[in-house]
Amino acid sequence: MFDVALSSVFAQLIRDFRSPDTVWQALILLLILVVAKVAERSVRGNDLLMEGKGRAARLGHSGLKRLVLPLCGALLAILAREFLRPFMHVNLFSLAIPLLLSLAVIRFVFFVLRVTFSQSPWMRNFELAFSTIAWGVVALHITGLLPAVIDLLEAISFSAGKQNLNLWMILQGGLVVAVAMLMSLWLGNVIDNRLSHASGLDSNLQVAFSRLAKAVLILLAIMIALPAVGIDLTALSVFGGALGVGLGFGLQKIASNYVSGFIILLERSIRIGNTIAVGTDKGKVARITTRYTVLRAGNGVEALIPNELLVGGTVQNETYSDTSVRHALVVQAAYQDNPEQVIALLEKVARDHPQIATLPAPQAFCTAFADSGINFELQYWLDSQDINAQQVRSVLNRTIWAAFAEAGFSFPYPQREVRLLSASGYDKSSAKPLTDKQ
Numbered sequence: 001m002f003d004v005a006l007s008s009v010f011a012q013l014i015r016d017f018r019s020p021d022t023v024w025q026a027l028i029l030l031l032i033l034v035v036a037k038v039a040e041r042s043v044r045g046n047d048l049l050m051e052g053k054g055r056a057a058r059l060g061h062s063g064l065k066r067l068v069l070p071l072c073g074a075l076l077a078i079l080a081r082e083f084l085r086p087f088m089h090v091n092l093f094s095l096a097i098p099l100l101l102s103l104a105v106i107r108f109v110f111f112v113l114r115v116t117f118s119q120s121p122w123m124r125n126f127e128l129a130f131s132t133i134a135w136g137v138v139a140l141h142i143t144g145l146l147p148a149v150i151d152l153l154e155a156i157s158f159s160a161g162k163q164n165l166n167l168w169m170i171l172q173g174g175l176v177v178a179v180a181m182l183m184s185l186w187l188g189n190v191i192d193n194r195l196s197h198a199s200g201l202d203s204n205l206q207v208a209f210s211r212l213a214k215a216v217l218i219l220l221a222i223m224i225a226l227p228a229v230g231i232d233l234t235a236l237s238v239f240g241g242a243l244g245v246g247l248g249f250g251l252q253k254i255a256s257n258y259v260s261g262f263i264i265l266l267e268r269s270i271r272i273g274n275t276i277a278v279g280t281d282k283g284k285v286a287r288i289t290t291r292y293t294v295l296r297a298g299n300g301v302e303a304l305i306p307n308e309l310l311v312g313g314t315v316q317n318e319t320y321s322d323t324s325v326r327h328a329l330v331v332q333a334a335y336q337d338n339p340e341q342v343i344a345l346l347e348k349v350a351r352d353h354p355q356i357a358t359l360p361a362p363q364a365f366c367t368a369f370a371d372s373g374i375n376f377e378l379q380y381w382l383d384s385q386d387i388n389a390q391q392v393r394s395v396l397n398r399t400i401w402a403a404f405a406e407a408g409f410s411f412p413y414p415q416r417e418v419r420l421l422s423a424s425g426y427d428k429s430s431a432k433p434l435t436d437k438q
Helices: 002-018 020-044 055-084 091-116 123-143 146-155 167-196 203-228 233-248 252-267 307-312 339-352 389-407
Strands: 157-160 163-166 275-278 281-288 292-296 302-306 325-333 363-369 374-382
Touching: 020 055, 020 091, 055 091, 091 123, 123 146, 146 163, 146 167, 163 167, 167 203, 203 252, 252 281, 252 292, 252 302, 252 307, 281 302, 292 307, 302 307, 325 339, 325 389, 339 363, 339 374, 339 389, 374 389
Parallel strands: none
Antiparallel strands: 157 163, 275 281, 281 292, 292 302, 325 374, 363 374
């Protein structure tokens, strides 16, 4: 009944284009939109007043900003239509009202989606595509062409296995799947927020459970949505078999990396913030995904390590069970300096540094008698990986240099003693000068 009414309204509007009533309706609609825009600007002007409010109040104000234009315009259009009906044709108002209401619905739906997926980069493109499709459907519905378009889509059919499919059924299935996936992603975000606030759960387990929950919810959404529109899932068995063959041959590395990623997240053998070394790559774990792990080196270069290498190879984890790491500093003193005094001075310099751990205490050792002096090694521990080890080493070197100068110790430099020995029986008179031929 509503479809027939809209179609008749559109037909009457076509006939009224030559009537002055259409011009007056257009001018009144333009005035209504201007008033609605002014109302929207007044609501947006209150943004500064909402800064100190709670999250619920700010969300309500943000939603009102998106809805005030279409709702105010639709309400004014309804009032204008009822008031002007006895005096002129109001077919243009009858067409504008469903368009404004559909705009309000679209804005409300995407306001909820933006709140749910606030950090998703795909939301803007999806909103544009969905708005275009929704307005196209409304336009076809108003013009009365929607049934004809549906019949045309149903006429384009094909077979997939034992299932007869048509283009209209596939579009319906895609829409239902999209809605079901949005619901599953929303539930996944809810689960993710709950897991992130679980203080007793490890961060790696939070990531693993969150991704596992999203994958299961998306799979359930597809399995529930497709049969809901009449698409038999057995029709997809051919595609499933092809996908299995692809995973077995061409995608085995990718599948192995994904499985290894879940193993790493569940076993907690590597955590975000650990300092690890894999082959020639060494750095701090910045991110763990289901396919690769991001390793950030000290120079800022990030290496993407496939998870398969972390599970199947040898990984040196400096912070697996303890965040403390031992460092060593080699110092050489002259032979005339007292080794006991040098050891005491080195240990005192390390103890006085505020970032060096007190337990285990710093220790200095006499390691070797070198060509130019005595080698000493100062060993000390740093409690946290957040401490800049290079900066600590630089401060120690400068402090040791000043302490040696104050104590009268010296740093040796390479020395060589050369002796000239005369050859026995060598007769200077028999020596002949070299010529160019020689």
